[in-house]
Amino acid sequence: MPDFSFEAIGTAWTVSTAAPLTVQERAALAEAVESYDRTYSRFRQDSAIAPLAAAPGTVDLPVTAAPLLSLFDTLHRLSGGAVNPLVGSSLEKLGYDAAYSFASAGPSPAPDWAASASWQALGDRTVLNTSVPVTFDIGAAGKGQLVDLVFELLHASGHRELTVDAGSDLRHSGPRPLRVALEHPYDTTRAVGVLPLHNRALCASASNRRQWGDGLHHIVDAGTGRPVETVAAAWVLADDAMTADGLATALFFTDPGTLAEEFAFDYVRMFSDGRATFSDAMAGVLFS
């Protein structure tokens, strides 16, 4: 299958289709990605959410923000506040800021999502209100949603054999399942298992790559402002990538059973001591 590769929102993307993408499709895809970055990036001064860091206020977000913020509402509730799109300030305090200073000022809890922000779907936009200065970081589910947006754009234009790969987030459609290796969180030359991905999304979350100091990585409990220590990696299969991405992050803080009360998904969760737990359907996926 022809591949179309590019770099966006801080990661490498590969789109594989049975028929090559047209110039128009590539342009539409580039616009979708650029528009997403322009809306949510905390690394850009001109993003839609940037003014909220300086002062509370109201911003207009695209209509697609509603399902994303709704997912965050649910994950925030189920994780007891650990998953929170306002975790940007905690990451900044730990040194993962827009200037990449990597100078940690210590853990700092993020403002409470439910108390500090509210949103409403209004026609073709989503209106977001904040009551304190906040720094958005939608990393928990945002990349997954962008995978979905790219996938849906190409699906709508007729592509049926299609894989969108954004590094740790994958969405697949087509007659042949993909064989996907689950990368070992402590050794990127190894895998801990292989699973078939067929007409679903698979998202991985691991704490190994974005590290900038002893115990400092990008998966931060917004309730405490501290990086998570016990879970080393989580993989989630779900119908869409946004949900799979959000759940993969939530599994760092939340019992799978709690999440299963409101979401349909399969998972593998690996701990820093080398143990792993997984849902029934994932039996046989891990090497033994």
Added chain:
Amino acid sequence: MTPTRKTLLFAAASMTLASTACAGTANDGASAAEESPAAESPVRTGSYGDGTYSAAGSYIPPSNQTEEVDVTLTLEGNVVTSLDVQTSGNNPTSKQYQREFTSGIESQVVGKKLDELNVDKVAGSSLTSSGFNKALDAIRMEAAS
């Protein structure tokens, strides 16, 4: 048979409590049906009376907050028919491990070389942006100079 209730006390150093409880020596001598396991055998054998057994254990994790673990199991015909593990979970980390211990399917991870696997894709942590990596490189160089 009326289940009898016996208490075993042991100190545990790790979270392998349930297996310790299942295979542990019944040292209260309350039932003639219990036989001491063969000492030389690594696999404990012997028969235990039907009934409900409970045991309390404690251990000290790195957090230095003592954690209590209560294990209750029911034996019928030398088979464990029910197992209940109650944990104190004083420390959030302990709580998470204990929860994993008491639920879900668990295995020990085994890694295989990626280049020996025939796969289409690899799912792991995302490759990071050039911005992130360049900034880290710059800091490393600064630190080294």
